[in-house]
Ligand SMILES: Nc1ncnc2c1ncn2[C@@H]1O[C@H](COP(=O)(O)OP(=O)(O)O)[C@@H](O)[C@H]1O
Ligand SMILES: CC(C)(COP(=O)(O)O)[C@@H](O)C(=O)NCCC(=O)O
């Protein structure tokens with residue numbers, strides 16, 4: 009891989025989550041734009057190892073406006089810094105000539121355990137470096153996770169539960185009489201509902217909001233001054249309802265969709281260049 013001049017060269021960040029791929033284009037240290045794409049279908053076997061130039065990347069991965077920003081299809085392929093929590097998807101990229109996979113030991117957090125998700129570690133590192141430690145990150149993604157570190161950048165720990173989409177899908181799939189609902193809740197349902205869809209929405213949303221509040225309160229008992237950042241595909245929906253249910257808590261949350269990319273940028277900046 010050609011060495012990177014961190015101040016001016018373009019590079020791509022790719023986070024592979026359990027629902028989709030999250031992409032960012034950086035020019036040096038500056039985030040230029042972000043986009044999301046689907047996982048590769050398991051049936052397809054993209055010829056990623058053959059990717060020598062940008063023209064070889066499928067258009068559903070690299071939209072044409074991004075190729076344009078990079079100087080067109082014939083320009084040199086920028087490096088892709090990849091962090092993934094989906095091993096089957098990582099495997100597809102492993103042999104790509106311009107991909108560099110970020111691993112847990114490269115993240116300078118202390119006290120990490122070996123199976124900690126790289127997305128959680130990067131988001132926490134990115135948040136702490138941007139806003140300061142202690143720090144608690146809430147990731148409202150496929151899974152909902154809480155991940156916290158103390159002032160000395162040491163992982164305190166966290167928690168994992170099914171995210172909003174998973175809760176709705178699981179309930180719809182594993183019960184005979186419950187419908188598959190979309191998690192787009194237009195407004196907060198009545199707490200004590202008189203029809204099935206509203207009862208499902210009530211159960212899921214009120215317990216999730218109460219759970220988030222409880223974890224935040226427990227964290228503030230340990231670290232009263234800590235900032236809290238929330239990311240992930242369901243962040244806006246959850247923040248909107250937190251705002252209604254627990255406005256004093258919602259007011260303290262920093263909402264940041266690009267947290268993982270700040271984490272990746274920190275690691276790339278520390279990446280040795282010739
Ligand atoms: N366009 C979208 N595609 C998929 N999920 C979405 C989209 N917009 C919002 N979501 C919500 O985002 C959640 C997934 O969050 P995301 O941060 O994308 O997941 P991951 O990083 O785990 O792949 C889903 O539960 C879903 O409700
Ligand atoms: C908890 C996760 C599934 C979250 O994944 P996501 O919802 O962001 O796709 C992922 O961070 C993971 O696989 N973690 C490994 C276990 C751990 O962090 O302890």
Ligand SMILES: [K+]
Nearest residue numbers: 025127147149
């Ligand atoms: K994630």
